[in-house]
Structure formats: structure tokens, C-alpha cells
Amino acid sequence: MKAVAYTSTGPSSVLALEERDEPHAGVGEVRVRIHVSGVNPTDWKSRRGGGAAALPRPQVPNQDGSGVVDEIGPGVTAFAPGDRVWVWDAAYQRPNGTAQELVVLPVRQVVALPDTADFDLGASLGIPALTAHRTLTTHELGPRELTPGSLSGRTVLVAGGAGAVGHAAIQLAVWAGATVVSTVSSPAKARLAEAAGAHHVVDYRDTDAAEAIGALAPRGIDIIVEVNPGANAELDVRVAAADATIAIYADSPAALAVPVRPSMTKNLRYQFVLTYTTPAEAKDAAVRAVTAAVADGALPVGAAHGLPITRFPLSETAAAHDAVENGLVGKALIDLP
Secondary structure, three states: EEEEEEEEEOHHHOEEEEEEEOOOOOEEEEEEEEEEEEEEHHHHHHHHOOEEEEEEEEEOOOEEEEEEEEEEOOOOOOOOOOOOEEEOOOOOOOOEOEOEEEEEEEEEEEEEOOOOHHHHHHOHHHHHHHHHHHHHOOOOOOOOOOOOOOOOEEEEEOOOOOOOHHHHHHHHHHHHHOOEEEEEOOOHHHHHHHHHOOOOOOOOOOOOOOHHHHHHHHEEEEEEEEEOOOHHHHHHHHHHEEEEEEEEOOOOOOHHHHOHHHHHOOOOOEOOOOOOOHHHHHHHHHHHHHHHHOOOOOOOEEHHOOEEEEEEEHHHHHHHHHHHHOOOOOEEEEEEE
């Protein structure tokens, strides 16, 4: 089978297309024939590492993907060959991500994909949607699992609504009944956030964002989904409602200056989010909620829905990684042979 792998961390040039023996499903495992592999920032960051360093074994990149069940191992009853599925965290602490024709995963990391959802959508879930769900369910008084109406009466601010996580956060929050405000940096990105379903969009380069958000949400924002905490720390505290949660899923800057007294006055909660290490019950809740939202048609992708797709063949996985690293707007997807 064809696979892309790297044997040392570094630039995208370490990625190489190769032929591998086919893996087989063991006890409690499912083998999936990948049709589409999704690329996220975490994929190129893991591949680049902290510099050139040899790996103990070759690594196939990419956490997300979709395809068809190809083989089931002993004890697996939830799936049968031919079932359409999406997968999550394929390469986390494992050497075999989705940039290959066949991947074997524990059954827990394989999720049924409805016939109404295409493989592009399946490969775009994973990291973005599960991260978004976690950011929206960390409010002290809010739900731990999103359902239609579970955020009714809440106002959500999504920073960077044109990004993949921001896109999923907008869609999930709207599905759950929240009023959604999104901040963006250009008219083009404003159109994407609107297409995703945001009720209000604020171009922070064209207006006083705090004033604009305050006018849209005079009671304040209940949940802030934050991608740029360093730049937005003051803004977030200004627009937050009392007892709000600021959920941070980006790792830049390395250190964050928190406005302490204003945060104390409003009893704000800062929640840092890394989907890989969220508690198992929170991850399972996210998978269930995302599955329900997909079944309801609430998480569409593509330019018409605010997440343009750029396609690459497996042989150009390096180019896909470079595109994401260089700030591609939308989603990079890799088509498998």
C-alpha cells in the first residue's frame, strides 16, 4: 500500500512517499481504507518538531480522515466491512496517521459517517470539531455535551471564525441554540464566518471591536472561543459577561499576561484546551455531539458553507503541510489513490 512517512522531524521535505505492507486489524481494532485525509496545524507542527531529530520509528502524519471499513478484528461488533466512517487522533502517540491507504485503529477512534455526509466532511471533523466542542462545553453553568437548544440564551464569541476550529465552533454553537458573534480580519473572512452561520461578524481591523461587540451583546459574552489570547486578552475581558469562560485552544504566545483584577471582578474562568488530552468522558461526549450534529446536517464544509477546500494528491502531502503552515484559509484535504 502507498503511504507518506518521515523518519526525522524537520521541514516538509522529510516527508516521503513509500510502499508498505498492509496492516491487519487485531483484537478490538478496525482497519479503514482512507479515502480522504485531513491536514491540521497540529500535523505540520508535530512533523517539524523542535528541529531535526531522528525518530525511533517512521511516522505517518495526519490525525483526521475518512473512508470505508476494510477489515474488523476479533471482538468488534459495531462495524462491518463497507461501513463509511471518520476517524480521530489517528497519529496521536501512534506511528500510523491517515496519510496512507490503510490505517488500523482502536474501534473507539472510528465513528460512523452517515450516507448524507461525504468523505470531505468526514475528514474535516476530528481535531477541529472535537476541539470546538470542548471550548463550548467548559462554562461552569453550561452543558457538558451539546444538543439542539443546550446553549439557548447564551452568547458565544468565536475569534477567528474563518479558521477550521472557528468554523466548527460557529456551526456547533448555532446548532446548540447560541447567538454567535465572530471576529475576523478581512471582508473575505467575514463572508466565510457569515456562511458558517455566525449571526454577527466584526472585522476588528475596520472598527473598535470591543465597542461593536458590546453593542451586539450588551449583557456580555458567555463563552469566548479564543485562538489568539495574547492579542485579545484585554478585549476578551472587556466584552465578557460575569462568570464567562474564555476557552483558549492556541499555544501562542508561550506566555499570557492576564488582566487579573478585571478578571477577578467578573469571576472569569480561563480554560485551556488541547483535544488530545481532554478527559475521556469529555472526548466521548464530543464525539457523540459531533455525530449528532453531522446527522442533523449542521456541520457542512466547502466554500458555500464557510470552509473552502483545497485538494492535494497523496504524493503532494508535503505541499499540503506547507499550505497549512503558510496560513491557508479553509481546509487542506488529501485524496488517497
